[in-house]
Every structure is written in C-alpha cells, then in structure tokens.
Amino acid sequence: xxxxxxxxxxxxxxxxxxxxxxxxxxxxxxxxxxxxxxxxxxxxxxxxxxxxxxxxxxxxxxxxxxxxxxxxxxxxxxxxxxxxxxxxxxxxxxxxxxxxxxxxxxxxxxxxxxxxxxxxxxxxxxxxxxxxxxxxxxxxxxxxxxxxxxxxxxxxxxxxxxxxxxxxxxxxxxxxxxxxxxxxxxxxxxxxxxxxxxxxxxxxxxxxxxxxxxxxxxxxxxxxxxxxxxxxxxxxxxxxxxxxxxxxxxxxxxxxxxxxxxxxxxxxxxxxxxxxxxxxxxxxxxxxxxxxxxxxxxxxxxxxxxxxxxxxxxxxxxxxxxxxx
Numbered sequence: 001x002x003x004x005x006x007x008x009x010x011x012x013x014x015x016x017x018x019x020x021x022x023x024x025x026x027x028x029x030x031x032x033x034x035x036x037x038x039x040x041x042x043x044x045x046x047x048x049x050x051x052x053x054x055x056x057x058x059x060x061x062x063x064x065x066x067x068x069x070x071x072x073x074x075x076x077x078x079x080x081x082x083x084x085x086x087x088x089x090x091x092x093x094x095x096x097x098x099x100x101x102x103x104x105x106x107x108x109x110x111x112x113x114x115x116x117x118x119x120x121x122x123x124x125x126x127x128x129x130x131x132x133x134x135x136x137x138x139x140x141x142x143x144x145x146x147x148x149x150x151x152x153x154x155x156x157x158x159x160x161x162x163x164x165x166x167x168x169x170x171x172x173x174x175x176x177x178x179x180x181x182x183x184x185x186x187x188x189x190x191x192x193x194x195x196x197x198x199x200x201x202x203x204x205x206x207x208x209x210x211x212x213x214x215x216x217x218x219x220x221x222x223x224x225x226x227x228x229x230x231x232x233x234x235x236x237x238x239x240x241x242x243x244x245x246x247x248x249x250x251x252x253x254x255x256x257x258x259x260x261x262x263x264x265x266x267x268x269x270x271x272x273x274x275x276x277x278x279x280x281x282x283x284x285x286x287x288x289x290x291x292x293x294x295x296x297x298x299x300x301x302x303x304x305x306x307x308x309x310x311x312x313x314x315x316x317x318x319x320x321x322x323x324x325x
Contacts, residue, residue, distance in 0.1 A: 001120075005127045006113040007080055007135025008087030016049050017124035017139060021069035025094060028057025029105040031280055032081070033089040033133040038125065041068055054131035058279075061162055063094060063101040071096045073122035076138055078103070079110025084254040084277045085295050089133045097121075101158045119143065183308070183318025185294035186259040187269025190311035195231035197305045197320050198222035200247030204276055206286045209238040213288045214262065215271040215314040220306050223247055234310035243276055243283045250280045252303035255319060260291020262313075270313040 016038060023046055024039035035053025039046050065071050075095035080087060090110040093102030117140050124139035203221035208214075219233035245252065257274040261267040273287030305320035 001140045002126070003115060003138050003140060005135040005137030006078070007089050007127065007133075009128055009135065010086045010088075011128045011130025011132070011134045013126070013128055014050070014052050015124070015126040016052070018122075020047065021065075022073055023065055023068050025063040025065075025101075027061050027063070027092065027104050028053070028055075028059070029061065029091075030056065030058035031090070031106050032083050033078075033092055033105050034131075035129070036092075036133055036136070052125075052127065052129040053133040054129075056131070056279075059162055061104045063104070063158075064161070065096060065101075067098065071098045072143070074118075074120065075114070075116035076122065076136070077112065077114030077116075078105070078136075079107050079112050081106075081110040082282070083132065085256045085275075086132070086134065089136055092136070099158045183294075184316035185257070185292075185318065186271050186309065186314070186316025187261075188309070188316070189268045190309040190313075190315035191234065192307075192309050193232040193234065194307035195220060195222065195305050198224045198229070199304070200224075201245050201252050201303065202228065202247050203245065204243040204252075204283070205233075206241040206243070206274060206276075206284075207238040208241060208286055209313070212262065212264065212313075213272060213290070215257075215274055215287055216312070217310060217314055218274070218306070218308075218317065222305070231306060232310075234314075241284075241286050245278060250278050253277050253279055253301065254295070254303070255317070256293070256295040257285070257287070257317075258289055258291045258293055259316070268311075268313075268315065270315055271317055274317070 020040040020042045022038055023041040026037040028034040034057035035051050037051050038049040073094060074097050078092040079090045081090040091103045091105030091107045095116060119142055120140045121143045122138045123141040127136040128134040200223040201220055202223050205219040207217040209216040216238040217234055220231040222229050254277040258272045259269055260272055261269050272290050273285050275284035301321045301323035303319045304322050308317040309315040
C-alpha cells in the first residue's frame, strides 16, 4: 500500500522498494534534511540505496537498527517547512516494532506529519528530491506478529550517532573557480552595476520607499581577506532594513521577490519586494507582493556577490553563485 509523500513537489520523483531489511539510515542535515540513504542487509553484507537529495548538510547522522531483521520499521514522523522558497522536510523520526529513533534535523517551526502502522511494516520509500529532501512517503505491507517465543528485548537506548565519513562536508566541496550568475530580474532602466565576487557576505541593507511601495536600493557588505568592503549603492532614500549575517556559520543561499512597472514613473519596472534566505533563516519579505515573481533555481550553493541595475529605484537584481559540486 502506498502512503502519499509529505512535503513539496520540487526536484525529481524517486522510489525505493526494499528487497532486504533496513539496517542503517544515513541522514545529512542542518536546518533541513538535505539527503537520505537506506542501507539494507543481505547474506553478503550491506547494500546502499541511491542518495536521495543533495550534497549539503552540516551534520551526518546514522540510525542503526541493531536487531534487524527481527526489528523492522513500522512508522515515520517529522516536520515540514519552507527553505529558499520551497517546501522541504525539516526533521525525521523513525519507529520500529521495538523503539523510536530521532528526531533528526530541526523540529522548531515546522508543520508535523506522522504515520504509525499497527500490524504493518514499511517496505519501501518514495518522494521528491533535488538539492534537498523535498518530500518523503512510504510503502506499507501487513506482517504477522512474532510468536511469543521469538519476542526480542530491545537495547536500552536506540542507536543514533553523528558520523563524519559518509558524506563530504558541504564547505569542502565548494568550487571557487567558476561563478555562475542567475538573473538579473526586473527592468532594463537605470545604470548597470556589479559588486564582483567575495568570500563572505556580512550585511545586507535593503532600502525601502514605503510611499511608492518599491525597493529604492540595496547595499551589501562583503568580507575578503579579513577586510570589509561595501558594495555599490544607488538610492534616493527610504528605510534601511539591515540584515546581519554570521559569515562563518551562516551564508546567503537565495533570494526571491517581485518586480512590476510603476505607473507614476512612466511604466519603468522596479523591484517591489525582496526576501533573503540563508542556510539558517529567512529575512523578509521587504516590500509588497505585486507583479512578476522571481526566484533562482534551488540548486545547492552560496551567494558570493550581487549585480543589477539602479536609478531612482532598484530596477533589477541578480546574484553571483558558487554551487556545491
């Protein structure tokens, strides 16, 4: 029996039906679940499933089902949330006929989901994944309970441990040799500008003109070789919305927003709203939701610079990306 997947529908659809008992589940995670691998047990040893998800994740956690095959999966629960504008899996917890493992990931602020099968076992998984684990569902099958003589006693504590050798760390696989630049999104008026490429971003200043409901300007503070440099700023005033970024453990991953023509300015297109995403938080939205929506692809990477067009307002904006290989 197929149980529909919980989560978003970005990324590619995947299916993995078990032919052997699950021995280990390996999860890469940080603020969300980045990827998952199922390790099954047969007579020759262990077999790894494909990795469902991307190459990110600050932590890697391994769940070990020590009493397999007599201990088997019967349930799953977790939380969902939005990350870089996409609905993804934030945390997971697995239940067997003996005990529970988890939670793994970040439960706070998420929407919960759960399934516990009485008299059934999980015999497969399915979902959607790309740069992250966007969604996960299960296949169920009825199983007969073990005879009383074969009942087993679980160990006192479920075996859930952090590991270091299953996935490369996301910062170890970054490439700084080929920046790729999505955008710009917006209009063609104003003067073109390009801040270039930097190692870290420390602050983002979004200048908002609340009278005309538009972004009047944006300025970025970058760090390179322990020196701070302020990027280009073209603005005719407005409220300064300052975003502070911890460049060591927090980095920009994406932006999204809206742009539309301004009737009072002869139909010139300007950025009306902008939201900034890091690997830890969402900042914004700043402005109003009107016009054409823009959002870069959700490929796993890091913003290392901004460029665009500006005049009296922010006419267009784009980003320089370093993608995790």
